[in-house]
Amino acid sequence: MINYKILQLLSDGKFHSGQEIGSHLGVTRAAVWKHVQKLRSAGVELAAVRGRGYRIENGFELLSIKKITSCFSPLTNKVCPTIDLLIVTDSTNTHARRKVNSGPSHGKLIITEYQTAGRGRRGKKWFSPLGGAITLSLVWYFERGTQILDGLSLAVGIAVRRALSELGCGGVQLKWPNDVQIEKKKIAGILIEMMGDPLGEFTVIIGIGINYKLPQASDEIISQAHTDVASEWPKKEVSRNVLCGTIINQLIIALMEFERRGFHSFVDEWQQADAMMGQICTLNTVTETHLGRVMGVTHRGALKLLSSGGEEQHFVGGELTLRPARQ
Numbered sequence: 001m002i003n004y005k006i007l008q009l010l011s012d013g014k015f016h017s018g019q020e021i022g023s024h025l026g027v028t029r030a031a032v033w034k035h036v037q038k039l040r041s042a043g044v045e046l047a048a049v050r051g052r053g054y055r056i057e058n059g060f061e062l063l064s065i066k067k068i069t070s071c072f073s074p075l076t077n078k079v080c081p082t083i084d085l086l087i088v089t090d091s092t093n094t095h096a097r098r099k100v101n102s103g104p105s106h107g108k109l110i111i112t113e114y115q116t117a118g119r120g121r122r123g124k125k126w127f128s129p130l131g132g133a134i135t136l137s138l139v140w141y142f143e144r145g146t147q148i149l150d151g152l153s154l155a156v157g158i159a160v161r162r163a164l165s166e167l168g169c170g171g172v173q174l175k176w177p178n179d180v181q182i183e184k185k186k187i188a189g190i191l192i193e194m195m196g197d198p199l200g201e202f203t204v205i206i207g208i209g210i211n212y213k214l215p216q217a218s219d220e221i222i223s224q225a226h227t228d229v230a231s232e233w234p235k236k237e238v239s240r241n242v243l244c245g246t247i248i249n250q251l252i253i254a255l256m257e258f259e260r261r262g263f264h265s266f267v268d269e270w271q272q273a274d275a276m277m278g279q280i281c282t283l284n285t286v287t288e289t290h291l292g293r294v295m296g297v298t299h300r301g302a303l304k305l306l307s308s309g310g311e312e313q314h315f316v317g318g319e320l321t322l323r324p325a326r327q
Contacts, residue, residue, distance in 0.1 A: 157179070162253075
């Protein structure tokens, strides 16, 4: 397990000797070295200099329930009365699933510093290094069958975009069905999972992962084009805790709106932020591949694709990629 005390000490970005860390933790210097290795394996870029000790360059902002909830609106405080803030877990969505199985969990928030088995859509791995991401899951209860979920992941993407815009981070675009991007580079992703009766009462787990400040090694780990908040808006100095709290606020607003009207009220906002609008793309579904021009989304969040023959088709799932320009 990762020791929270060593995180607190090293988060200031200053050098701390092995002896100082050992005294702070009440362990030997050999044990300190083991703790340092655990931090490195969690994606923390930690320098070691003989005679000076260990240091996390520039430090990082630890998540804090007090700081996150200080950003909450009265509505969010009412809807989300309990938060599990973890140092490490396998996956916030998996942790949330365990909470649902153990009792009523509507409005339960799971936030973690580090995931050992983060997941994205279609079983893909989600890289969230310690201190370098915002990773959270919200449990939400629905009563009317899964057909009302059409467009939910798109509405959540809009909530993330609203939160970034509220903090002065502009230029954010959305890629169907669940990516948040800056100039075709992914900055956040969404994972929606369902539990319960598809025809009646059921629970949805909404997972959100945001790249906040990724280590340089991320280029070797993440295969697709990506970016982070710190790189895109270096002068904003956006607080990790404030961003987390603002996202949760906007997520609650979006969910309330979605419960009342479905995706219908989000369509215009999506069209304005659609990163693929008007472009020729390939859509890979489970069984087929389609090529066409993206024409936005329907009022239920389905992708509208216009074929070369002029036929408009609608799709509720698949992997959308931009067709490379011809040489």
